[in-house]
Amino acid sequence: MNNPAVPLCVPAVTIPPPSRVAVVVNPFARRAHEALASVGAKCRDLGIGAPVTLFTTESEPGAPQARAALDQGADLVVVVGGDGTVREVAKELMGTDVALGILSRGSGNVLAHNLRLTQLDLTRQVDVALTGVVAMIDVGRVELTIADGTVREEIFTTMVGIGRDAEAIEATRYETKRFIGWVAYAAQGAKAALSPALDMKVGLDGAPEVPVTTWTVLIGLTPSTPGGLTVYPDAQLDDGLLHVLRVPITHPWQWVKAARIGLITPRGNTDVLDYDDAREVVVYPKEPQATQLDGDVIADVVELRARIVPGQLQVRVY
Known part of the structure; x- marks a missing residue:
């Protein structure tokens, strides 16, 4: 029986049991x-x-x-x-x-x-x-250009983020992650919240890049995190879209509003959370930035290009 709580547009289907x-x-x-x-x-x-x-x-x-x-x-x-x-x-x-x-x-x-x-x-x-x-x-494909000129092609199944969120993940000690899990990320995120916003340019679906000042640019596929935070309120795992979030926070007190929106009323754009949907996204940070892919961090990224690959991964659910 399908679990109606799983955020899917198309119901899961029954397949034969595995043989190997x-x-x-x-x-x-x-x-x-x-x-x-x-x-x-x-x-x-x-x-x-x-x-x-x-x-x-x-x-x-x-x-x-x-x-x-x-x-x-x-x-x-x-x-x-x-x-x-x-x-x-x-x-x-x-x-x-x-x-x-x-x-x-x-x-x-x-x-x-x-x-x-x-x-x-x-x-x-x-x-x-x-x-x-x-x-x-869905799966996301991403092409990352590093400051030394190398290019990495990767995928992501949850989200890719460039900016302060990646810094927070990079700063999370492995031992702490292993024993307290998602709380470790949240603790580092709270510390990173005091860091200033970053200058970037963001382009969606081939449109000209727009300059933004943002704490991070998050490009995701999944609606929420294990800590109970709704990141992309309208996301479905098979909707064929990348969900883009910019966080134009310039003062630490604005995090109170951002947290309230994410935890209590996760809907619509505000002065602290700016949402878009796209099939292709390009991000150019003014300075090289850390980037995280499903929690794995890559340093010194100067260009990020992401695109959606719809319905390409079979996953067992209930």
């Missing part, structure tokens, strides 16, 4: 080995073979493992980890007929939160990952 399961595991994820054992037990219950297990490393954080899973004939790839591992695996699965299952074991778990998976216990998450219905969700 691969599990991509971040070995540092919370309860990773317990999750792996649960997947193995569920495969036995379903009468299918033992899952192929592939562990990520610092130098290979998920994409090579996903490629190996596809090469070995997997028709379902389950991720044990957070948004970073999900993003790496999604690079390889998008555009294929292989579904992604998510066991949310990371520090942020933004995509899993929006899929309403984080409200489930581990046993139920495993059930959904292996036997749930399938939604076709």
Whole structure:
């Protein structure tokens, strides 16, 4: 049965059960080995073979493992980890007929939160990952030009942000993230709120770039964060749009209003939150800036180009 709380335009559909399961595991994820054992037990219950297990490393954080899973004939790839591992695996699965299952074991778990998976216990998450219905969700592609002239092409499944939000994420200690999760990001965000706004130019769908002074430019696919903050109130995971938020805050006291809008009345443009929808977005910061992709930070970005890739990722939901 579909979960009506999942923000989808098109209802999820039933597909046949998997015949060959691969599990991509971040070995540092919370309860990773317990999750792996649960997947193995569920495969036995379903009468299918033992899952192929592939562990990520610092130098290979998920994409090579996903490629190996596809090469070995997997028709379902389950991720044990957070948004970073999900993003790496999604690079390889998008555009294929292989579904992604998510066991949310990371520090942020933004995509899993929006899929309403984080409200489930581990046993139920495993059930959904292996036997749930399938939604076709959007993915964002991004091209980042670094100050040294190199260009990186990446994807994102939740949001990309350039400016102070990326600085806050970069400043969050790994140990703190691991033990207190999303609260760690919020704490650093509160500190970064005192930093001044930044000068950038932003262009939407080929229109001329417009100069803005903003704390950050956020380009997202998912409506909300695990901390209860609604970032993009009208976003759906399969609406074919990038949702763009600029935060033209110039005085710290304006954060009180921004927080109230995000938590209580998340609708419409104001003097502290400026929304747009687009299919392509370009951002030119006046100075090189940190950029975060689903929580992974890339430094010294001088140009960001993002575009939507609609309905390219099959994800197991309920």
